[in-house]
Amino acid sequence: MKKSLLLLGGALVLFSNSAFGWGKMGHDAIAYIAECNLTPKAKKTIEKILGHSIVYYATWMDEWRAEPGYEHTSAWHTASVDKNLVYAPRPKGDVIFALEDAIAKLQDYKQQDDSTVVMSLRCIIHFVGDMHCPVHVKYADQKSYNVYLNGDKCSYHNVWDDQIISRSHRWGYLEYAHQLDRCTKQQIKTITAGTLRDWFHDCAVYCRQIYVLAQPDQQFKSPDVWEDFLNPALPIAERQILYAGYRLAHVLNELFG
Known part of the structure; x- marks a missing residue:
């Protein structure tokens, strides 16, 4: 019960922040899973470009x-x-536009100026993760809403962006990656098959289930009720982080490996 109280108390923090996919813990774990699955050539080339x-x-x-x-x-x-869960481009751009543009520029990265290469890499490293965050898939028939944790209103978006991951385990990104990155080569091959848009469609189909787990204005009044939500939610988030890590590695290996 003490752990439950800590989880609920922690979940009440930082909900006034703007929505950012996964938060630092999740994005770092995705990048580290990817780094562990880069080819030696890709890793060496990328670190030479970025300096990090x-x-x-x-x-x-x-x-x-x-x-x-x-x-x-x-x-x-x-x-x-x-409504058919098919990607619908936006006039001002979106995560798919940003990724496809960055990947296209890096297809011939040796002909690009240094700033273009660095910026394109930064986009890919971050946006593959964002693409897999469940609330970063915007459904035509699903509006954003709030829930209440111990009486405090918070965005359901922010619950998925950060709190599910950061308040579930007291791990750093190294431990998180170590626990998740256990797939076989064949499993990774299956996860990374297809195109960027295929991956986004997979995310759209899989992540729709999060809107069954909590309804608009739902009250989580006790740690036990919060854990009733967290127990099915955490595997969804961890699956998406793992898939994002493998797919990020696949993109970078194709470009640099």
Whole structure:
């Protein structure tokens, strides 16, 4: 019960923040899973370009999205699907647009200027993770809503962005990646099969179930009720983090490996 109280108490923190996919813990875990699955050539090339591990830039796009000159990237963290769960592009761009553009630029990265290569890498490192965050799939028939934790109103978006991961285990990203990254080569091959848009469709189909777990204005009045939600929610979040890590590695290996 003491653990339950800590979980519920922690879940009440930071809900006034803007929505950012996965939070630092989740994005770092995704990047580290990817790093552990890079080819030696890809890892060496990328670190030479960035001057750091890819984990270092896992949340860069969130940290800079409001800075002058980067405001236009705020629209790039999510993407929409139509009623048939098919990707529906937006006029101002979205996460799929940002990823496809960055990947296209890096197809011939040796011909690009350094700033273009670095920025494109930062986009890919972050946005593959955002694409897999359940609430970053925008459904045509699903509006955002709030829930109540111990009487305090909070966005259901923020519950999925950060709290499910950061309040479930007291691990750092290294431990999280170690616990999740256990798939066989054949399993990874299956997870990474298809195109970027195939992956997004997979996310749209799989992540729709989160809207059954909590209804608009639902009250989580006790730690036990919160855990009743958390127990089925956590495997969904962890599956998406793991898949994002493998798919990020696949993209980077295709480009640099």
